[in-house]
Amino acid sequence: MNGLIDVGLFDQITDDIIYEHVYDLYTNHKPRDDQHLGYINKSKTTINISCADNDLTIKQSLTSLSSNTQASSTGFVCWQTSSFLVDWILTDPKCPFYKSFAEKQDLSILEMGAGVSGVAVSLLGPRVKNYVASDQKHILKLLKENFSNNVPTNKFSSETISSDNSNKTHPKIDIIEYDWEHPMQAVP
Ligand SMILES: C[S@@+](CC[C@H](N)C(=O)[O-])C[C@H]1O[C@@H](n2cnc3c(N)ncnc32)[C@H](O)[C@@H]1O
Numbered sequence: 803m804n805g806l807i808d809v810g811l812f813d814q815i816t817d818d819i820i821y822e823h824v825y826d827l828y829t830n831h832k833p834r835d836d837q838h839l840g841y842i843n844k845s846k847t848t849i850n851i852s853c854a855d856n857d858l859t860i861k862q863s864l865t866s867l868s869s870n871t872q873a874s875s876t877g878f879v880c881w882q883t884s885s886f887l888v889d890w891i892l893t894d895p896k897c898p899f900y901k902s903f904a905e906k907q908d909l910s911i912l913e914m915g916a917g918v919s920g921v922a923v924s925l926l927g928p929r930v931k932n933y934v935a936s937d938q939k940h941i942l943k944l945l946k947e948n949f950s951n952n953v954p955t956n957k958f959s960s961e962t963i964s965s966d967n968s969n970k971t972h973p974k975i976d977i978i979e980y981d982w983e984h985p986m987q988a989v990p
Pocket residue numbers: 875876877878879880881882883884885914915916917918919936937938941980981982983984
């Protein structure tokens with residue numbers, strides 16, 4: 803085990819076999835069509851998903867997704883990627899991150915491009931010491947609303963989300979603006 807990642811669980815890929823490896827992944831390990839990594843449902847404003855034995859209700863903004871303004875973003879709908887990633891981390895002992903979450907280590911995590919769904923911050927946030935989910939400004943209101951609807955307010959402390967936990971104990975979870983194209987404009 804090396805820090806957060808159990809590197810012993812990775813296959814070693816050397817330069818001379820990299821093309822063969824990618825070809826093998828594409829042909830033999832291609833996911834089924836229903837396991838695509840795209841959006842889950844682009845026609846419903848509220849969806850229910852189950853991830854790692856947890857049920858989440860997620861509001862999406864279809865009008866903002868399809869608006870022609872600068873603030874239109876793919877982050878206004880929930881993407882399957884997050885749900886598969888979190889499920890893998892929390893349920894598969896072969897995942898290199900599994901032990902870190904199962905053993906409640908003192909992890910601090912920064913998530914970038916969280917989107918409105920808040921799947922990762924809702925399910926991973928309560929299992930670590932510090933979790934900061936970030937995205938562009940226009941995403942944050944619905945992201946905070948979804949998080950608050952899915953995580954009881956007594957399960958975390960926060961400076962950015964309303965919480966019942968005033969004694970500043972961990973897990974500490976925050977949702978902040980961070981635009982990686984304009985990193986110097988970050989707002990705490
Ligand atoms: C395909 S969506 C994925 C959203 C979320 N991770 C999920 O799985 O549902 C990509 C995300 O990246 C965010 N994003 C795009 N450009 C960004 C930037 N310059 N800075 C921060 N976030 C950005 C979008 O707002 C959006 O939430």
